[in-house]
Amino acid sequence: xxGRACQVLEACDIVVGYKTYLELIKDVIKDKQTLATGMxxxxxxxxxxxxxxxxxxxxxxxxxxxxxxYAMAGLVLEMLALKKIACNTGxxxxxxxxxxxxxxxxxxGAALLGAPLTHDFAAVSLSDLLTPWxxxxxxxxAAAFADFVITIYNPKSKKRDWQxxxxxxxxxxxxxxxxxxxxxxxxxxxxxxxxxxxxxxxDKAEVGMQSIVIVGNSSTFIYNELMITPRGYxxxxxx
Amino acid sequence: xxGRACQVLEACDIVVGYKTYLELIKDVIKDKQTLATGMxxxxxxxxxxxxxxxxxxxxxxxxxxxxxxYAMAGLVLEMLALKKIACNTGxxxxxxxxxxxxxxxxxxGAALLGAPLTHDFAAVSLSDLLTPWxxxxxxxxAAAFADFVITIYNPKSKKRDWQxxxxxxxxxxxxxxxxxxxxxxxxxxxxxxxxxxxxxxxDKAEVGMQSIVIVGNSSTFIYNELMITPRGYxxxxxx
Numbered sequence: 001x002x003g004r005a006c007q008v009l010e011a012c013d014i015v016v017g018y019k020t021y022l023e024l025i026k027d028v029i030k031d032k033q034t035l036a037t038g039m040x041x042x043x044x045x046x047x048x049x050x051x052x053x054x055x056x057x058x059x060x061x062x063x064x065x066x067x068x069x070y071a072m073a074g075l076v077l078e079m080l081a082l083k084k085i086a087c088n089t090g091x092x093x094x095x096x097x098x099x100x101x102x103x104x105x106x107x108x109g110a111a112l113l114g115a116p117l118t119h120d121f122a123a124v125s126l127s128d129l130l131t132p133w134x135x136x137x138x139x140x141x142a143a144a145f146a147d148f149v150i151t152i153y154n155p156k157s158k159k160r161d162w163q164x165x166x167x168x169x170x171x172x173x174x175x176x177x178x179x180x181x182x183x184x185x186x187x188x189x190x191x192x193x194x195x196x197x198x199x200x201x202x203d204k205a206e207v208g209m210q211s212i213v214i215v216g217n218s219s220t221f222i223y224n225e226l227m228i229t230p231r232g233y234x235x236x237x238x239x
Numbered sequence: 240x241x242g243r244a245c246q247v248l249e250a251c252d253i254v255v256g257y258k259t260y261l262e263l264i265k266d267v268i269k270d271k272q273t274l275a276t277g278m279x280x281x282x283x284x285x286x287x288x289x290x291x292x293x294x295x296x297x298x299x300x301x302x303x304x305x306x307x308x309y310a311m312a313g314l315v316l317e318m319l320a321l322k323k324i325a326c327n328t329g330x331x332x333x334x335x336x337x338x339x340x341x342x343x344x345x346x347x348g349a350a351l352l353g354a355p356l357t358h359d360f361a362a363v364s365l366s367d368l369l370t371p372w373x374x375x376x377x378x379x380x381a382a383a384f385a386d387f388v389i390t391i392y393n394p395k396s397k398k399r400d401w402q403x404x405x406x407x408x409x410x411x412x413x414x415x416x417x418x419x420x421x422x423x424x425x426x427x428x429x430x431x432x433x434x435x436x437x438x439x440x441x442d443k444a445e446v447g448m449q450s451i452v453i454v455g456n457s458s459t460f461i462y463n464e465l466m467i468t469p470r471g472y473x474x475x476x477x478x
Contacts, residue, residue, distance in 0.1 A: 074357025
């Protein structure tokens with residue numbers, strides 16, 4: 001957590017969030033008022049935060065990773081826009097919103113794997129709850145074609161069990177079966193698990209709700225169990 | 240900066256880095272021994288850090304943003320691999336390397352702009368010092384075609400003055416001229432500057448070495464000077 005995130009949690013009087021995340025920061029928020037909601041209740045959670053803020057409270061809405069990457073900052077601003085609540089303008093009846101950046105899951109996962117994101121990369125979520133699957137396929141295909149390192153968010157859940165295998169097939173059209181893949185589950189948490197495999201074996205790897213999957217580009221290699229995407233220095237300089 | 244980054248800087252006895260970055264953290268590293276090198280001396284900097292570590296020192300190498308995203312973690316591991324220095328294996332004569340994740344420029348920039356990265360995105364560096372320009376063009380084209388939000392690293396420098404205009408042309412082949420673009424310069428620093436423009440006007444915007452440029456996807460919109468990429472909740476839920 002950043003210094004700014006700690007300051008903000010210190011300053012607010014209500015903390016809203018998914019219950020698992022509130023549990024993770026219970027030592028930081030101590031006895032502050034909390035409003036916890038379950039998974040997939042994102043709209044309710046944001047509404048609760050907006051209501052608290054409109055009621056004059058200083059309210060923090062907590063996300064895992066970075067609040068702006070596939071997370072709640074977007075829904076907060078989208079709902080304020082839909083409801084035409086003025087935001088950061090100083091108008092009467094409006095709200096002030098600060099988005100506090102954090103360490104995204106892709107950065108935490110990459111750090112645990114070594115340095116797979118040293119070159120151009122794409123982030124794709126496999127969740128087709130809010131995005132048509134054809135768009136997700138199109139993005140996977142384009143990212144694989146152009147040799148992006150690919151970070152896969154929401155690779156699998158109990159209900160969404162075939163999407164990752166299909167993603168593997170699409171990427172394999174453009175990339176070698178031996179391409180290194182890193183899977184980080186529960187990054188920086190007690191259940192943290194790091195697994196490396198070849199792209200062709202991704203369908204056999206253990207992947208879950210808390211996993212992020214990073215597929216290397218055509219230059220990515222493994223050294224001492226670390227995943228490394230070179231930037232290109234060794235082509236230009238004597239190392 | 241994260242709590243872990245502070246801990247590591249506290250624990251080490253030598254800090255290596257680009258001089259501007261060491262200046263930014265001078266209050267944290269106080270009177271520790273530092274080894275500063277200038278820009279484009281990345282290989283020297285990493286060599287200095289490796290030499291210090293092989294000499295028995297606990298050495299921190301500092302990057303701006305996140306050390307693993309277009310930054311020094313990759314070069315450290317690449318040079319250790321090239322030199323066949325064992326890494327994190329516990330072998331005699333080997334080193335222990337920890338990559339400490341941070342807040343990447345794309346997350347800091349996105350937070351200051353609002354929430355442009357709530358959906359799939361690609362990161363592309365326009366620096367053709369180490370990457371052939373044709374590959375960069377191919378990636379920009381693929382990312383624009385597949386409607387990724389595009390975060391552009393290293394958009395411009397004194398010497399590289401035409402690449403951003405060319406990138407604009409490529410993206411305009413697939414995306415409307417009115418697509419919102421956010422430009423954040425010196426994110427979280429004293430010279431911080433935030434500018435919004437339309438994609439078709441990107442060639443007229445002030446962009447420099449310390450800028451990150453975020454080009455919205457086909458759904459990104461502006462509300463109260465905030466850049467928002469919706470995730471898709473309003474299509475599925477009553478908001």
